[in-house]
Amino acid sequence: NYLKIWNLRVVLMSGGPGSGKGTQCEKIVAKYGYTHLSSGDLLRAEVASGSERGKQLQAIMQKGELVPLDTVLDMIKDTMIAKADVSKGYLIDGYPREVKQGEEFEKKIGAPALLLYVDAKAETMVQRLMKRGETSGRADDNEETIKKRLDLYYKATEPVIAYYEKRGIVRKINSELPVDEVFAIVVKAIDELK
Numbered sequence: 001n002y003l004k005i006w007n008l009r010v011v012l013m014s015g016g017p018g019s020g021k022g023t024q025c026e027k028i029v030a031k032y033g034y035t036h037l038s039s040g041d042l043l044r045a046e047v048a049s050g051s052e053r054g055k056q057l058q059a060i061m062q063k064g065e066l067v068p069l070d071t072v073l074d075m076i077k078d079t080m081i082a083k084a085d086v087s088k089g090y091l092i093d094g095y096p097r098e099v100k101q102g103e104e105f106e107k108k109i110g111a112p113a114l115l116l117y118v119d120a121k122a123e124t125m126v127q128r129l130m131k132r133g134e135t136s137g138r139a140d141d142n143e144e145t146i147k148k149r150l151d152l153y154y155k156a157t158e159p160v161i162a163y164y165e166k167r168g169i170v171r172k173i174n175s176e177l178p179v180d181e182v183f184a185i186v187v188k189a190i191d192e193l194k
């Protein structure tokens with residue numbers, strides 16, 4: 001199984017907090033059957049388990065900071081391996097969030113085929129997250145933490161997109177558009193992969 005993950009297609013979903021990554025990933029899974037791995041969901045599952053490690057992770061996420069690289073990469077890799085036999089490809093949402101994470105992913109897992117970059121204005125992202133916060137129950141969907149997540153996104157995650165742009169695998173998509181219009185562009189980008 002460990003060998004098998006090297007041969008499966010990897011698509012990365014990137015963009016700021018609230019840009020619509022999760023929303024588009026859900027639609028991609030429905031159409032293409034990729035295995036969706038959200039680093040945030042994996043971490044929240046660990047928190048929900050009530051483990052000691054979960055408590056430490058919760059404290060970091062509540063502050064809008066990044067959890068240690070090894071923790072998140074191990075979670076992703078273990079899940080990829082566990083699902084290799086039934087997977088048609090992987091859709092990875094929320095990773096890499098800094099260039100170092102991208103480098104480690106390549107060393108331990110492999111090179112992605114495509115990076116979908118859903119791009120929205122800061123204002124739009126804040127608005128969406130405040131709205132999501134009314135019902136999400138997420139400890140990080142509050143004004144103070146949203147601001148920190150946005151700052152960190154511009155500082156640490158945007159350089160990741162530049163890193164993959166040099167390889168020509170980035171497709172930038174205007175996610176100010178309605179969900180279905182964003183998805184139509186996503187579909188085009190995926191269908192262009194051979």
Ligand SMILES: Nc1ncnc2c1ncn2[C@@H]1O[C@H](COP(=O)(O)OP(=O)(O)O)[C@@H](O)[C@H]1O
Pocket residue numbers: 015016017018019020021022023024128129131132175176177178179182
């Ligand atoms: N294209 C869009 N237009 C309007 N609202 C959107 C759009 N995409 C996502 N949203 C809404 O914005 C919020 C954040 O979306 P989500 O997919 O959770 O983003 P992310 O995973 O990038 O944080 C959700 O409440 C979602 O319904």
Ligand SMILES: Nc1ncnc2c1ncn2[C@H]1C[C@H](O)[C@@H](COP(=O)(O)OP(=O)(O)O)O1
Pocket residue numbers: 016017018021022038039040041043061064065066067068069072093094095096097101140149
């Ligand atoms: N690759 C990663 N490295 C470090 N921390 C991460 C991470 N992915 C997620 N986290 C932590 C910090 C994030 O602020 C938090 C929520 O992530 P998320 O669910 O992907 O947010 P969103 O979908 O709103 O962009 O989890």
Ligand SMILES: [Mg+2]
Pocket residue numbers: 021022038040
């Ligand atoms: Mg998300």
